[in-house]
Amino acid sequence: MPYLPRGVAQPTELIKHLNALAPFPQGVVNLRYTVDNDWSGDPAIFFWITLSDEAAHPTILPQTTRRITNFITNKLDPAGKWDLIPYFNFRSQSEQAKLKDEVFG
């Protein structure tokens, strides 16, 4: 019998936990996610996170992204509890205003 990751088998439960993540850490303007396979076919959750321009400034970007990544990893534990490899994607609010990328919302 093929193995079904919990995050795929119980999508409603996953959404409930994702919704419970809010309020997000400072600097997060918008957070979206998609559940999909990664390049090698492993089940994954992709986070598409828009940051305020201040939080995305290159001098503090690593601290900002670490704080947000840790927040989501600790609260949701995508790999441990949902069998989904987490991938985080960040961009600034002004970049998103220009690029209007649907996945970032």
Added chain:
Amino acid sequence: MAYHDDLIEHAIFLSQLNLPGDPKQVDLRRAVSAAYYALFHLLTTEAAQNWKHQTQRNRFARMFDHGRMKTCSSKVSSRPLPADPAEALIATDLKLVADSFVTLQQARHTADYDNSKVWSRTQVYETTAQAQDAMTAWMAIREKELAQDYLFDLMGTRQ
């Protein structure tokens, strides 16, 4: 300068091209790819250093497979930290390396093959910073047994 250091410098250089104007997608994509390969070559070169015959080390480094390295790194990422505080510090650095390897590999795959994906400079800054952090963390633990076990397991050997 070592090849992996050249690669990360190249990634940073590409990510900053055309400032303050809009970046070109080709520069951002190549930067992401270079950032991944900086970490990839650091790890495979380190593993090859353990091979006794110097003349065979480049061939040895070519034996590594991206998919197997990802599988091994994912296992390290999901492993709980050891209770011993000294071991936990090493394991935390190793987890950073392994997490980064998995993330950077996915980013590199998207950058190299998915032309529908549009990159922003912030995404690429984040990617290069992650590669740099992982390389720094590796240098701090490279002689530790846990790190050496990881190098060995990256080959995809039976555990």
